[in-house]
Amino acid sequence: MATKIRLQRHGRKGYAFYPIVVADSRAPRDGRFIERIGSYNPNTNPATISLDFDRALYWVSVGAQPTDTVRSILSKEGVMLMKHLLGGVKKGAFTEEEAQRRFDAWKAERTKADDAFKAKNAAKAADEAKAKFEAEVEKNKAKGEAVAKKKAEKLAAEEAAAKEALEAETAEASAEEAAE
Secondary structure (H helix, E strand, O other): OOEEEEEOOEEEOOEEEEEEEEEEOOOOOOOOOOEEEEEEEOOOOOOEEEEOHHHHHHHHHOOOEEOHHHHHHHHHHOHHHHHHHHHHHHHOOOOHHHHHHHHHHHHHHHHHHHHHHHHHHHHHHHHHHHHHHHHHHHHHHHHHHHHHHHHHHHHHHHHHHHHHHHHHHHHHHHHHHHHO
């Protein structure tokens, strides 16, 4: 039986996520499978990958053929590197401890790069939020100044009207005194 490691499509239109499964190559894409070994969600930034490393390594080592996308996922997670290192151990090029040390060094470097990418994205998001907040503060300040100006004009108009009313009363009172 020819086995493949491939993606099954789940989710809704425009928002798909993919379980990573080992299946017979003749089975339909979303149909029957032998084992589910992980999942891949490209909707997040960066894409979320969860993988049962040991089972993936087992299936690759017994000859299951990954599809192109799954091969890149397995390479990112280090399964293909570990298979390569274990092949070197079988040939006697180096010991299993050396293979594990090389893999751990690669994994540490990979984790460091991923953390740097996530920190860069977080800093970018924080800068965008800060810029958005400052723009909103400026907008509110301008609106507050406009409202204050409008209130001052209204107050000045009311004072002018009150002053005219007072002048009219004093003129009327002086006209009454002059008439008496």
